[in-house]
Every structure is written in structure tokens, then in C-alpha cells.
Amino acid sequence: MSVPSDTAITALSGLLSDEGERITRLWAKRLRAETYEVEVPGRDLRAPLHHLLDELARLLRDRGEDAVRLWPEVVRSHGAYRYDQNFEPEDLTREFKSLEEVLLYVYARRNGGFIDADVAELVSELVWEADASAQASYARVLKTEEVRFREAAVMESVLNHVEVGILLAETDGMVSFASPPVSRLMGVPMRAVVGARAASSLAPVLTQVNARHPTGEPFRVQDMPFLRALREKGPVRGVMMVVERPGGTDATLEMSATPVWEEDHVLAGVIQTFSDRTEAAVKTKALENAHGEVRRLQGQLLRRTRQQALGQLASGAAHALNNFLNVLRLRITLLQREYKPEHVEALDKTVRQIGELVARLQEFGVQRTEERLANVPVDQTVREALELARGELEQREHPVHTELDLGFPWGVKADAGFFRELIVNLLLSARDRMEGGGTLRVRTRPEGEGWLTLTLEDGGSPYAVEELARLFDPLRRDPGAPQFSLFLAVARTQVQRWGGELTVENRRDGPGASFVVRLPRFSDTAVSDSAANEPVRMAPGGVPHLTRPARRVLVVDDDLDNARMMAEVLGEEGYDVQVAHSPELALRIWEKHPFDAALLDAVMPEMTGWELARELRQRTPQALLAIVTGMDVRGQNRASLALVDAVFRKPIDVGALDEFLAQTRGEEAPAEGLDAPDSR
Numbered sequence: 001m002s003v004p005s006d007t008a009i010t011a012l013s014g015l016l017s018d019e020g021e022r023i024t025r026l027w028a029k030r031l032r033a034e035t036y037e038v039e040v041p042g043r044d045l046r047a048p049l050h051h052l053l054d055e056l057a058r059l060l061r062d063r064g065e066d067a068v069r070l071w072p073e074v075v076r077s078h079g080a081y082r083y084d085q086n087f088e089p090e091d092l093t094r095e096f097k098s099l100e101e102v103l104l105y106v107y108a109r110r111n112g113g114f115i116d117a118d119v120a121e122l123v124s125e126l127v128w129e130a131d132a133s134a135q136a137s138y139a140r141v142l143k144t145e146e147v148r149f150r151e152a153a154v155m156e157s158v159l160n161h162v163e164v165g166i167l168l169a170e171t172d173g174m175v176s177f178a179s180p181p182v183s184r185l186m187g188v189p190m191r192a193v194v195g196a197r198a199a200s201s202l203a204p205v206l207t208q209v210n211a212r213h214p215t216g217e218p219f220r221v222q223d224m225p226f227l228r229a230l231r232e233k234g235p236v237r238g239v240m241m242v243v244e245r246p247g248g249t250d251a252t253l254e255m256s257a258t259p260v261w262e263e264d265h266v267l268a269g270v271i272q273t274f275s276d277r278t279e280a281a282v283k284t285k286a287l288e289n290a291h292g293e294v295r296r297l298q299g300q301l302l303r304r305t306r307q308q309a310l311g312q313l314a315s316g317a318a319h320a321l322n323n324f325l326n327v328l329r330l331r332i333t334l335l336q337r338e339y340k341p342e343h344v345e346a347l348d349k350t351v352r353q354i355g356e357l358v359a360r361l362q363e364f365g366v367q368r369t370e371e372r373l374a375n376v377p378v379d380q381t382v383r384e385a386l387e388l389a390r391g392e393l394e395q396r397e398h399p400v401h402t403e404l405d406l407g408f409p410w411g412v413k414a415d416a417g418f419f420r421e422l423i424v425n426l427l428l429s430a431r432d433r434m435e436g437g438g439t440l441r442v443r444t445r446p447e448g449e450g451w452l453t454l455t456l457e458d459g460g461s462p463y464a465v466e467e468l469a470r471l472f473d474p475l476r477r478d479p480g481a482p483q484f485s486l487f488l489a490v491a492r493t494q495v496q497r498w499g500g501e502l503t504v505e506n507r508r509d510g511p512g513a514s515f516v517v518r519l520p521r522f523s524d525t526a527v528s529d530s531a532a533n534e535p536v537r538m539a540p541g542g543v544p545h546l547t548r549p550a551r552r553v554l555v556v557d558d559d560l561d562n563a564r565m566m567a568e569v570l571g572e573e574g575y576d577v578q579v580a581h582s583p584e585l586a587l588r589i590w591e592k593h594p595f596d597a598a599l600l601d602a603v604m605p606e607m608t609g610w611e612l613a614r615e616l617r618q619r620t621p622q623a624l625l626a627i628v629t630g631m632d633v634r635g636q637n638r639a640s641l642a643l644v645d646a647v648f649r650k651p652i653d654v655g656a657l658d659e660f661l662a663q664t665r666g667e668e669a670p671a672e673g674l675d676a677p678d679s680r
Contacts, residue, residue, distance in 0.1 A: 004068060004125070008118035009060055011107075016057035019106050024050045026106065030098040034091075049099075052078060056126070068125055072133035079137030086191045089138060096131040100124060165274035169226040171267055173198045185253055185274045187245035198227060210244040214252070214281075225257035226272040233259060233267065240277070252281035355651045373498070375411040375522040376419050378444055378452055382406060385423035386442070392428060398437030400430070408444035411522040412452050414498045422491055426456050426515055429484060433460030433513070447518065452500075454517040462506040463513055471504055495519065552576045552593075553661065556586040556612065557601040557628070566599065566628075566652075573658055583607035587615060594620045597661055599648075602629035613643040626660060628652060 016023065028046040055074045059067035082092055103123050108115050165182035167190075169175050174197050178190035187209050193201045202221045211219035221227065225236040236257045243251050257272040328350055335344070386402055393400045412419070430440050438459035447453040463471065472488050492502040500519035507514050553575045557563040560581060567577040578595070580586035583606050586598075598616055600609035613625050625643065630650040641647075646660055 004122045005118045008122040011119050013060035026102045034094040072129045075130040075133045076137045079134035080141050083141045092134050096127045100127040167272040169270045214240050225255045226270040229257035229270045251278045351651045376414045376416045377411045378408045379406040385420050389424050389427045403441045405443040412519040413522045430458035450521045452519045456515045459512045552595040554595040554598040556580045558604045583612045597624035602627050610640045
């Protein structure tokens with residue numbers, strides 16, 4: 001150890017006396033930058049540094065050259081103090097190296113940029129001796145606690161190499177320990193938090209790392225799982241937090257907290273874990289975006305598939321309607337030549353068949369937004385679906401004939417429209433597989449106790465084994481596969497919602513494949529087969545009652561032939577009927593003399609039948625009002641349906657119409673077999 005010159009001692013002593021506050025401030029600032037220290041309210045980083053510099057200034061002033069030997073003794077306790085603050089040995093070296101830089105910097109500024117060699121040598125020697133003394137004190141603390149250190153070293157080594165960060169909190173909310181991965185995951189040293197109350201120490205840390213919930217809301221101290229576990233006295237799982245790491249990148253952390261209990265069931269503290277879920281969050285976001293894109297493409301494919309199916313059905317329906325119209329014309333020709341009752345009966349039967357076909361087409365074509373589960377008669381629905389698809393099956397160069405083997409006279413719990421649509425699509429899909437024509441077998445059978453098995457066996461080419469495995473994959477890229485596989489995937493999900501399953505397998509008795517639908521049987525075996533042309537009866541809803549049957553009836557229809565024929569038929573039944581060809585004329589006639597009842601066409605140019613019903617209801621609340629339409633009425637809201645007492649589908653059943661007009665408004669309960677107001 002060299003002896004410092006008196007000049008150097010005087011210069012350094014004067015510097016510390018005059019610039020002590022500035023040197024302390026710069027040293028604390030440099031130390032904070034070197035050790036990544038976080039500003040924590042209530043924790044003064046300058047205090048121990050200020051004490052060391054005061055002692056150094058006093059020794060230089062009072063003891064002169066002995067200061068170099070005595071000051072390390074003062075610094076010795078500082079090493080133990082930094083050990084308690086969880087400083088690393090490297091942090092001590094950085095601390096005193098920062099002191100040397102600050103002293104020389106301030107000295108140079110004070111002397112116009114000139115640094116005396118003796119002063120520089122004195123500063124270097126003082127800093128070196130202080131660092132050696134602090135390190136020795138630090139090591140002595142480690143040696144006196146050798147056993148604890150070894151255990152802690154092993155644990156520290158383990159905790160430092162695992163990917164999960166661990167934080168320990170006391171019952172008063174003070175953080176007593178944090179493993180190194182916590183600092184790595186959070187992006188800041190946790191020494192600012194360890195040994196302090198979470199309420200005061202965590203807030204600046206969360207602000208520094210821009211902590212927030214995945215939704216973007218700021219992450220508060222109270223949201224920390226260990227504080228929630230202390231409050232709720234129970235575990236807290238899967239709390240997600242997004243933090244901003246140095247460099248601007250975001251990291252997603254998953255945190256969980258578990259209370260620790262003493263043997264006498266007294267809460268001892270809480271253990272909180274930190275796990276990096278950044279990669280998983282990125283993949284999840286990518287999957288969500290991909291899923292959204294798939295859903296969009298599925299929607300487009302579904303709309304396209306539905307439009308194709310409707311186009312095919314329209315072609316088949318046109319074929320069936322042409323057949324019906326041909327029968328009508330031939331019967332009318334025979335009736336013109338010679339009146340026979342059987343000709344009239346045949347005409348009436350054909351008209352009913354046309355009405356049933358149109359009703360089924362409307363049922364298929366309606367855009368449903370939700371399912372309505374009910375008892376759906378299986379065999380009847382299969383026949384209806386076949387009628388819808390028959391034209392498309394048989395109108396080809398190589399027609400596909402259908403062989404029915406129906407043996408399930410009960411019902412299943414499903415949505416009637418969706419179930420019919422499912423069967424139609426399976427029939428059309430089977431037709432596409434049978435390009436050379438052939439026979440398509442449809443069979444229904446009970447299976448075990450309470451199950452239906454619906455089987456469609458086509459005569460197409462059998463599927464390869466690997467193709468069977470991918471048949472329900474909506475993302476297949478094979479030519480022609482996406483639409484069919486998408487339909488199968490959607491159909492299988494639909495059947496599963498009803499508690500059943502949809503499968504496919506190659507036939508064992510010949511070429512082709514079998515599509516099998518299994519569904520649970522409806523618990524109530526009574527199946528109601530209501531007629532398709534029955535009216536929809538509306539609830540009275542507090543309207544004043546008519547105490548006598550309706551006699552005066554107003555028919556409103558912009559189609560002259562329809563209006564006149566309706567008036568003629570009702571006139572023969574004994575009603576006093578008047579016809580209006582527009583809503584405006586109907587209102588003028590009604591003003592002169594209100595009627596007991598009105599039959600209103602739903603679609604008219606100036607005003608709809610629903611709007612006209614509202615006007616008539618305001619004028620004569622007790623009148624019977626009915627809508628007569630060839631459209632499906634499920635698009636109407638409840639308010640519109642509540643304006644009328646019934647809805648009749650064209651072609652109209654005169655017997656049902658007569659029964660409706662013959663009632664009195666005093667009948668509160670709707671007739672048996674009629675639907676409720678919110679049905680079709």
C-alpha cells in the first residue's frame with residue numbers, strides 16, 4: 001500500500017466536503033443504472049452511500065494518510081448490509097466501480113477537466129480497498145451461515161434453472177422471497193419487491209413493465225393472485241398478465257397462488273408461481289384467427305351448398321308441379337265434357353297435393369336461426385323428404401330409383417325442418433355418387449330399446465380406408481370434397497346435438513356406402529299428424545268477444561279471380577260476402593258498415609294484410625280477422641301475429657274456413673290440433 005501525498009488527501013477531502021451531496025446523488029443514480037434497481041417509494045438508496053462518503057471525508061480530514069487503512073473497516077459492515085438486501089458479489093464490485101467513476105468525473109469538472117495523477121491514484125486505492133473489504137464481509141456472512149448457505153445454494157440452483165418463477169408472501173402481504181426466474185419473466189429485478197409490502201413495492205414495478213390483463217385493462221396490485229389468496233383464504237388459479245419486457249416485446253405470464261397452512265390450521269403464507277405462456281398465447285391467437293377464417297369459409301360454403309340444394313329442389317319441384325297441373329288440365333277437360341263427381345274429387349285431391357308440396361318447399365327453404373325440438377315422425381318425414389328430392393333423383397340420363405323399407409312408426413326428438421333437410425341432402429349426396437343410376441335403399445328400424453336407425457345405402461363406388469377416415473373433415477382439399485365433407489361435418493354436429501350420431505361405412509353386401517343416422521326415440525310415442533292446410537289459430541288476447549257467429553264477411557285480395565271465387569264459395573255457404581280489390585277500398589267499405597269478419601290477402605301492393613289487420617282491429621276490435629296467404633308466416637313477429645285470429649295457407653280448406661267463421665269470439669280455448677300463436 002503506497003503512502004498518498006498530502007496534496008492528494010487535501011484535494012479529495014475538499015472535494016468531498018464541497019460536493020458531497022452531488023457525489024452521493026450521482027453515485028446513487030449510476031448504481032441504479034448498473035444494478036437495474038427500481039425506484040420504490042419509502043426506500044432511500046442514497047442513505048447508505050451518503051454515510052460511507054461522510055465517513056471517508058471525516059477520515060481524510062482527521063486521519064490523513066491513515067484514511068486509506070481505516071476506511072475499509074468502515075466499509076466492512078456495508079458488505080453484510082448488501083448481503084441482506086440480496087445483492088450479488090458482482091453488484092458490490094459495480095457499486096464501488098461506480099464510486100470511482102463519479103469521484104473522478106466530479107473532480108475533473110471542478111478542475112477544468114484536469115485530473116491530478118496522485119488524486120487518481122488515491123481514489124483508485126480507496127475504492128479497491130473498500131471493494132476488497134466489502135467482499136470479505138460478504139463472504140464472512142456466507143461462511144458463518146455455511147449450512148444455511150449450502151441448502152440455499154442448492155435450492156437457488158434448482159430454482160434458477162427451472163422455468164417456473166416462485167414468489168413467497170407472508171400473511172401481512174410482504175414478499176419474503178422471489179426466485180431468479182421471476183425477475184427474468186417480469187423483466188425487472190425483484191430485489192425492489194423482496195422485503196417490502198406488496199401494496200407499496202409492486203405498484204411501481206407493474207407500472208414500469210406496463211402490466212395489463214389480456215383484455216387490455218391495467219393490472220392492479222390487488223389483482224395479484226397471492227393477495228387474492230390471502231383475502232379469500234383459498235387457491236387462485238390461471239390469472240393471466242401481459243407485461244412489456246425491455247426492448248418493447250410483450251410476454252404473457254400465467255400466475256397461480258396456493259395458501260400454506262400450519263399444522264394448527266393457521267395461515268402461514270402464500271406461494272405464487274409464474275409461468276411463461278407467451279408462445280402459447282401467440283399460438284392461441286393464431287388459432288383463433290385461423291378458426292375465424294375457417295368459420296367464414298364454412299359460412300360461404302354452407303350458403304353455396306344450400307343455394308345449390310335449393311336450386312336442385314326447385315328443378316324437382318317444377319317437375320312435380322307440372323305433373324300435377326297436367327292432371328288438373330286433363331280432369332278439367334273431362335269435367336267440361338261430362339260432369340262426374342269423381343272428377344271433382346280428383347281435382348280437389350290434386351289441389352291438396354300441390355298445397356302440401358308447396359308447404360314442404362317453404363319449410364325447407366325457410367332460413368332458420370334456431371332449432372325447435374319436437375316429436376318428429378320419422379317414416380312420415382322420410383316420405384316428405386323423398387317427395388322433395390324425387391324429381392332431382394329421377395330427372396337424369398341415368399335415374400336413381402328409391403326403395404323404401406320403413407319400419408319406425410314412432411318419432412324422434414329433433415327439429416322437423418332440419419331433420420327433413422338432413423335426409424334430403426343425404427339423398428342428393430347419394431345421387432351424386434351414383435352417376436350411372438341405380439337403386440338407393442332407405443331403411444328405418446328400431447334398435448334396442450329407444451333408438452332409431454336410419455340407413456341410406458347407395459350403389460356408388462366404395463370408399464378407400466383412408467378416405468373414410470377423412471370424410472368428415474371440412475378442410476379437405478380433394479377436388480369436389482370440401483362441400484360434401486363440410487355438409488357431413490355440419491350434419492354430424494347437428495345429429496350429435498340431438499343426442500345421436502352420423503356414421504358412414506362401406507356396404508358389406510355389395511358396392512356402395514351406407515350412411516347411418518342413429519337417434520334416440522322420443523319419450524312420448526304419440527305422434528300428432530296435423531294436416532298441412534290447417535289454419536294457425538291466434539290467441540284472443542283480451543279482445544272484446546263477438547257473441548254470435550260471423551255472417552257479414554269482407555274478402556280483400558288484389559287477385560280478382562281469387563277474391564271472386566272465395567266470395568262465391570262463401571256465398572253458397574250462406575254468408576253475406578263483399579269483395580274489395582285493394583286495402584284502400586276495403587277501409588272505405590268498412591267505414592260505411594263494419595263487417596263481422598275479414599279474410600285478408602297477406603301480400604298486396606299498397607298495404608300488407610298485416611297492416612290492414614291493424615287498421616281494422618282499431619276500428620272494430622271484436623271482428624274476426626284472418627290472413628290468407630301462400631307464404632310462410634314464421635318471418636312475422638309476435639306483434640303482427642297477435643293482430644289476427646287465424647292464418648290460412650293457400651290452397652285453402654273451405655271446411656276449416658267455415659268452421660272458423662262459424663265460431664263466436666267467446667271461445668277462449670283454440671280448437672284441438674291448431675297451433676299456438678308463435679308457431680307457423
